[in-house]
Amino acid sequence: MKKKVVTKDELDRWIREAKMNAEFPQHRAHGAYGNPRIDKNSEIICKECGTEFGCDINAGKDTCWCFDYPNVLKSKSQNCLCKDCLSKKIREKKMVIKKEFLDLGRQPIANKFLKEDEFNEEFFFDLKVVFDEDTKLVSLKEFVKPELMFNEDYVYHTSLSVPMVKHFKEIAEMLMKEFNPLTVMEIGSNDGAFLKNWLNDYTIGVEPCGNFAKVTEDMGYQTYSEFWTTELSEKIKNDGHVDFDLIYAANCICHIQDLDDCFSAIKNILSKKGIFVFEDPSLLRMLERGSYDQIYDEHAHIFSVTALDNILRKNGLILFRVDNLSVHGGSNRIYVRHANIPTDLIPDEFVRNNLQKEKEFGIDKFQTYEIFAERVEKSKEDLCKLLSELKEAGKKVVSYGATSKSTTVFNYCDIDETLIECITDTTPDKQGLLAPGSHIPVVDRESVNLKDFDYVFLGAWNFKDSIANRERDFIKAGGKFITHVPEVMEFS
Numbered sequence: 001m002k003k004k005v006v007t008k009d010e011l012d013r014w015i016r017e018a019k020m021n022a023e024f025p026q027h028r029a030h031g032a033y034g035n036p037r038i039d040k041n042s043e044i045i046c047k048e049c050g051t052e053f054g055c056d057i058n059a060g061k062d063t064c065w066c067f068d069y070p071n072v073l074k075s076k077s078q079n080c081l082c083k084d085c086l087s088k089k090i091r092e093k094k095m096v097i098k099k100e101f102l103d104l105g106r107q108p109i110a111n112k113f114l115k116e117d118e119f120n121e122e123f124f125f126d127l128k129v130v131f132d133e134d135t136k137l138v139s140l141k142e143f144v145k146p147e148l149m150f151n152e153d154y155v156y157h158t159s160l161s162v163p164m165v166k167h168f169k170e171i172a173e174m175l176m177k178e179f180n181p182l183t184v185m186e187i188g189s190n191d192g193a194f195l196k197n198w199l200n201d202y203t204i205g206v207e208p209c210g211n212f213a214k215v216t217e218d219m220g221y222q223t224y225s226e227f228w229t230t231e232l233s234e235k236i237k238n239d240g241h242v243d244f245d246l247i248y249a250a251n252c253i254c255h256i257q258d259l260d261d262c263f264s265a266i267k268n269i270l271s272k273k274g275i276f277v278f279e280d281p282s283l284l285r286m287l288e289r290g291s292y293d294q295i296y297d298e299h300a301h302i303f304s305v306t307a308l309d310n311i312l313r314k315n316g317l318i319l320f321r322v323d324n325l326s327v328h329g330g331s332n333r334i335y336v337r338h339a340n341i342p343t344d345l346i347p348d349e350f351v352r353n354n355l356q357k358e359k360e361f362g363i364d365k366f367q368t369y370e371i372f373a374e375r376v377e378k379s380k381e382d383l384c385k386l387l388s389e390l391k392e393a394g395k396k397v398v399s400y401g402a403t404s405k406s407t408t409v410f411n412y413c414d415i416d417e418t419l420i421e422c423i424t425d426t427t428p429d430k431q432g433l434l435a436p437g438s439h440i441p442v443v444d445r446e447s448v449n450l451k452d453f454d455y456v457f458l459g460a461w462n463f464k465d466s467i468a469n470r471e472r473d474f475i476k477a478g479g480k481f482i483t484h485v486p487e488v489m490e491f492s
């Protein structure tokens with residue numbers, strides 16, 4: 001069943017409605033019309049568990065503590081509930097309180113590079129971010145239809161990134177050595193950078209982008225060109241595959257909107273002693289570095305270990321190891337097994353350390369996200385100011401890497417061709433097209449002499465060191481880099 005998302009606005013509306021309902025002598029914030037057991041004092045009896053609890057209305061106040069919760073008792077015959085029973089009811093009804101903390105404005109599909117004659121049809125949505133008080137998960141308020149993002153035209157080729165190819169070879173070798181799995185499945189197998197390290201007789205891929213599914217099929221790996229769902233896990237079983245000893249996913253699980261379905265699909269097809277390993281950008285690193293551009297349409301969620309621990313448990317899985325990685329601006333690799341099958345894979349000290357570190361940072365507190373939002377606004381102000389000043393001074397700026405992340409930055413900060421002349425990118429499928437929303441031209445790195453520019457904005461700031469090293473001549477010639485992570489600055 002899909003979760004009903006309760007936004008702050010809806011909550012405010014409920015509170016207003018509840019206040020209006022207070023015209024009745026009895027308290028009825030949750031449809032509790034005519035509670036027959038209102039005592040003379042402020043205590044009333046919980047209809048569900050029979051315990052006495054305090055009612056602020058009965059105590060003579062204008063509002064009650066329960067006005068802060070969604071109105072889940074629709075029937076007029078239902079009476080007031082104590083806090084515990086009300087929370088349980090809210091959970092049962094799958095209503096979750098999600099509080100909005102960040103608005104990154106109108107945004108396009110981050111990887112939909114386009115031609116001029118496609119401008120009229122360009123899709124935009126409101127990129128807002130919410131915090132789930134229950135699970136502590138950070139997600140987009142409005143999800144974009146997966147088919148609009150992940151289809152035949154998807155342009156991010158893992159194998160075009162030399163550091164990422166090395167990364168996947170190393171992780172495959174480590175998993176082989178430490179866990180020795182016989183059967184392997186990768187979810188989000190892209191162009192096979194991870195799969196190719198495994199024997200194709202025992203390894204399959206799942207990849208909704210048809211262009212990439214074809215690549216791995218051609219490499220000899222059976223590839224299901226579908227989105228990962230419980231239904232697909234059933235289909236794979238029905239096709240005769242035995243349960244998998246290793247299920248791996250990199251930069252993919254955070255793309256999946258319905259996490260309960262995703263994890264129950266994993267549980268359905270993971271062998272008894274099997275492990276599920278996935279890596280995605282770390283929420284803690286994003287908050288620490290102010291890298292708000294990790295937020296875009298594809299990233300339905302930005303994971304903390306805390307939220308994953310909560311959601312995995314809910315789905316009968318348990319997290320037993322966490323590796324902190326530097327890739328993609330700071331990621332976590334999460335190791336998971338079945339919760340109810342005893343093994344020697346018990347949660348290690350890194351799990352405890354990560355949970356502790358996140359707690360100390362305040363990852364479970366809404367206020368942390370309000371502070372982050374202020375930092376994001378400041379980053380926008382600083383970047384706009386810097387680029388406008390450079391423009392006025394007649395300086396030329398080029399961007400390096402037409403990344404998904406820079407789609408967020410350019411659209412949030414209203415940066416267009418007047419401030420950044422073009423973007424260089426090594427991906428042939430992006431070259432010759434215009435960047436989503438900002439419509440800044442994307443060109444081949446080889447076609448540009450960086451020395452014709454005064455400044456290079458690092459769209460791919462996560463590869464800062466390797467880019468700066470490769471482009472030493474630009475620096476030697478007096479050129480400067482600009483980055484917005486951890487704050488807007490120039491460096492050379």
Ligand code: DWN
Nearest residue numbers: 156251298401402403404405424425426427460462463
């Ligand atoms: O999860 C995702 C991650 C793994 O990759 C996706 N949802 C999409 C993508 O995000 P991204 O586009 O922000 O990723 P990168 O790896 O930071 O950027 C890649 C782009 O930058 C490519 O188009 C290649 C380009 N690039 C370049 O032109 N020169 C990258 C480097 C390092 C370079 O030197």
